Amino acid sequence: xxxxxxxxxxxxxxxxxxxxxxxxxxxxxxxxxxxxxxxxxxxxxxxxxxxxxxxxxxxxxxxxxxxxxxxxxxxxxxxxxxxxxxxxxxxxxxxxxxxxxxxxxxxxxxxxx
Amino acid sequence: xxxxxxxxxxxxxxxxxxxxxxxxxxxxxxxxxxxxxxxxxxxxxxxxxxxxxxxxxxxxxxxxxxxxxxxxxxxxxxxxxxxxxxxxxxxxxxxxxxxxxxxxxxxxxxxxxxxxxxxxxxxxxxxxxxxxxxxxxxxxxxxxxxxxxxxxxxxxxxxxxxxxxxxxxxxxxxxxxxxxxxxxxxxxxxxxxxxxxxxxxxxxxxxxxxxxxxxxxxxxxxxxxxxxxxxxxxxxxxxxxxxxxxxxxxxxxxxxxxxxxxxxxxxxxxxxxxxxxxxxxxxxxxxxxxxxxxxxxxxxxxxxxxxxxxxxxxxxxxxxxxxxxxxxxxxxxxxxxxxxxxxxxxxxxxxxxxxxxxxxxxxxxxxxxxxxxxxxxxxxxxxxxxxxxxxxxxxxxxxxxxxxxxxxxxxxxxxxxxxxxxxxxxxxxxxxxxxxxxxxxxxxxxxxxxxxxxx
Numbered sequence: 001x002x003x004x005x006x007x008x009x010x011x012x013x014x015x016x017x018x019x020x021x022x023x024x025x026x027x028x029x030x031x032x033x034x035x036x037x038x039x040x041x042x043x044x045x046x047x048x049x050x051x052x053x054x055x056x057x058x059x060x061x062x063x064x065x066x067x068x069x070x071x072x073x074x075x076x077x078x079x080x081x082x083x084x085x086x087x088x089x090x091x092x093x094x095x096x097x098x099x100x101x102x103x104x105x106x107x108x109x110x111x112x113x
Numbered sequence: 114x115x116x117x118x119x120x121x122x123x124x125x126x127x128x129x130x131x132x133x134x135x136x137x138x139x140x141x142x143x144x145x146x147x148x149x150x151x152x153x154x155x156x157x158x159x160x161x162x163x164x165x166x167x168x169x170x171x172x173x174x175x176x177x178x179x180x181x182x183x184x185x186x187x188x189x190x191x192x193x194x195x196x197x198x199x200x201x202x203x204x205x206x207x208x209x210x211x212x213x214x215x216x217x218x219x220x221x222x223x224x225x226x227x228x229x230x231x232x233x234x235x236x237x238x239x240x241x242x243x244x245x246x247x248x249x250x251x252x253x254x255x256x257x258x259x260x261x262x263x264x265x266x267x268x269x270x271x272x273x274x275x276x277x278x279x280x281x282x283x284x285x286x287x288x289x290x291x292x293x294x295x296x297x298x299x300x301x302x303x304x305x306x307x308x309x310x311x312x313x314x315x316x317x318x319x320x321x322x323x324x325x326x327x328x329x330x331x332x333x334x335x336x337x338x339x340x341x342x343x344x345x346x347x348x349x350x351x352x353x354x355x356x357x358x359x360x361x362x363x364x365x366x367x368x369x370x371x372x373x374x375x376x377x378x379x380x381x382x383x384x385x386x387x388x389x390x391x392x393x394x395x396x397x398x399x400x401x402x403x404x405x406x407x408x409x410x411x412x413x414x415x416x417x418x419x420x421x422x423x424x425x426x427x428x429x430x431x432x433x434x435x436x437x438x439x440x441x442x443x444x445x446x447x448x449x450x451x452x453x454x455x456x457x458x459x460x461x462x463x464x465x466x467x468x469x470x471x472x473x474x475x476x477x478x479x480x481x482x483x484x485x486x487x488x489x490x491x492x493x494x495x496x497x498x499x500x501x502x503x504x505x506x507x508x509x510x511x512x513x514x515x516x517x518x519x520x521x522x523x524x525x526x527x528x529x530x531x532x533x534x535x536x537x538x539x540x541x542x543x544x545x546x547x548x549x550x551x552x553x554x555x556x557x558x559x560x561x562x563x564x565x566x567x568x
Contacts, residue, residue, distance in 0.1 A: 011546035014332065032563050045555045 016080030161377030168368025182355025187548025203281030222297030259316025309429030317474025329464030396423015399447020
């Protein structure tokens, strides 16, 4: 089991969701997040004063999958989120020790699927 | 009349006490009394038109809040700028050019030809002209600001500024001249009391052309693999603000319609206020019922649109129809607006984020035509089909509706087309996704808030 965490551009969320659904991956958590990476920030103005915006708005996806689904999930996220420009985001893949479905008490692979 | 005598007495009592002091009691002459009455009456009209004009001005705030509320957070500052600047830019354009085209001496009923920048009036005339200009400029700005809602979330800001000048200086004043400036439609007996056609349809049809040439917001109409188009909802970000805007507009309408009596001594002010109220109320009720039937629940934003639809519809007939007719006109307006919003969205796929085309264009037409059906003012020679069985008034109203539609669609269509080919009408895809607040103004409306800007 793996936990996939992806940071993507907020406006690519719909495209990513579409790709995930097309690959039968329906379970995910989505949160707003702020972050900075290679992509430089941008400058806002407030009443004539410059504001350096360094932390950019991103969306964080968390998807827990069985090992056979890892590559499919990665491909779907990349296909939906890639524009080729700096700022497209990053994906982290973590080993997942266990998983429990609260309603039934199922654990492991069964609880994820 | 009681009011005049009261005012007269007040004026006279001041004079008398002065006279008593000097122990000279002169018999008031008839001419002296008459001029006192006239002075009191013209003061009342001055106060009435400036106050109601201010109420109409407040409708700018209403439009701004409705549009902000019904669109996404990432475009809020842009919408505020558009609503601020269309008045600021438009009022100056209306001063230099618009007023002359609308109320200057007519050239065979089609266009005004003098008094640009309010020049060429005698000192006697100018007091009332300034008063009238103020009352008219807020109407011109209302027509202009209608369009910003339909073109929200994707229009280039600089193009919107150009548009504001064009509609306030040229398009609105010329069709306004035909109807309110002594032009050919008013000669034929066309009746539009406070501007269902002059103001609202002009704005609504300009919005229609603009929305068509601009195209829908990204993601609004999604093409499915089987060739069908899926209509997606793009949610407004603040319904309470939209509601505040509608209440402000309703409030401002008590300047819009009752003020259009153009006379602070008019005995019809109460009449107009009553029909306006009933039209708005039944408009909201009509839209609520219709949305309840169609969507299984009474829809909030549709009901808000319904109140506005009722107000737009009752604007033309408010003076000539009886209260029962106002109830019917408003109710139909409210029903119509729901069907119209559905039609433009689901059938024609024209993206109008706030429903401006339906509220102002379609219900403006309905209100104007309703004069030809429900009017009952024999003293003003305006009687509709239901009272005298004659299609004459309805025919004249229809002619006005059609010619104004053609005029606006042709001129605004040409204008938007030229802008699209030169300056560009629409922001690019990345700017639209990121939001116009940051890309057009480099500022956010809600800094420090967490907002799902991907919606």
